[in-house]
Amino acid sequence: MAECLYDLFSILGVWNYQWHLGGTVASNCGSPGVTRWVISEMETLDQFLTARGVGSSIEGHTAQCPPESQRIRQLAQSSNAKRLMEIGFNAGHSAHALLNACPEATLVSFDIGEHAYGKIGKEFIDGTYPGRHTLVIGDSRDTIPRSDEEKVDFLFIDGGHALDVACTDIKNCKRLCGPDTVVVMDDVVTDNRAWETDWSRGPTAAWEAARAFGLIKHEGHEEYGLGRGVSWGKYVYE
């Protein structure tokens, strides 16, 4: 029932708003005084990307906001995750943070593969964490339902930011999770309207609807700046 209502919301929400997001953005993190990476390994990934000719015009990512990156690492660690999953690999910054935070874990990332630099990020991740990372290329709306991955302990959703994609990702990932899986949704901004952005509206509405329709039990939320916030919780299994 919850999932049917959620589907309906997804359809009506898309009809209502037609948010089409994405593209190349330089995301801001408004936390005062934070200007450096907290995770020093990030410098290595960025250096690697720069050395391979990948400039600063890559899509927004979590390492641009150190407190957010730290929260995601802490949530993954607190879930004792052995199997990590993310939607949205981009250049590999969140993959790097997760694999670094959970040395015993493997990670599967799903990404549509629209950025050529993704291959370079993947090269870095494979070199740094041999045998621990799988990248599934394709639209998550197709690849997640077809995935035969074992159940994961930790899920980070940061793929397509349009409302219909965010809703579909939340709904489809339930099958690959269990009642103890920690689910983190990126770009949720609920508390400070001044921090709402084009790329936060879809994920925010999708998460709020998942809560309202009983698909997700919400456990926590933090906001950091313009378009920057995460919510986390667990799927509800009747």
Ligand SMILES: C[S@@+](CC[C@H](N)C(=O)[O-])C[C@H]1O[C@@H](n2cnc3c(N)ncnc32)[C@H](O)[C@@H]1O
């Ligand atoms: C914001 S970036 C992810 C950033 C990454 N999580 C990080 O923090 O380093 C979003 C990524 O989702 C991918 N994406 C967009 N739409 C998608 C879709 N429908 N299915 C899978 N991936 C998608 C984009 O190509 C991009 O690489």
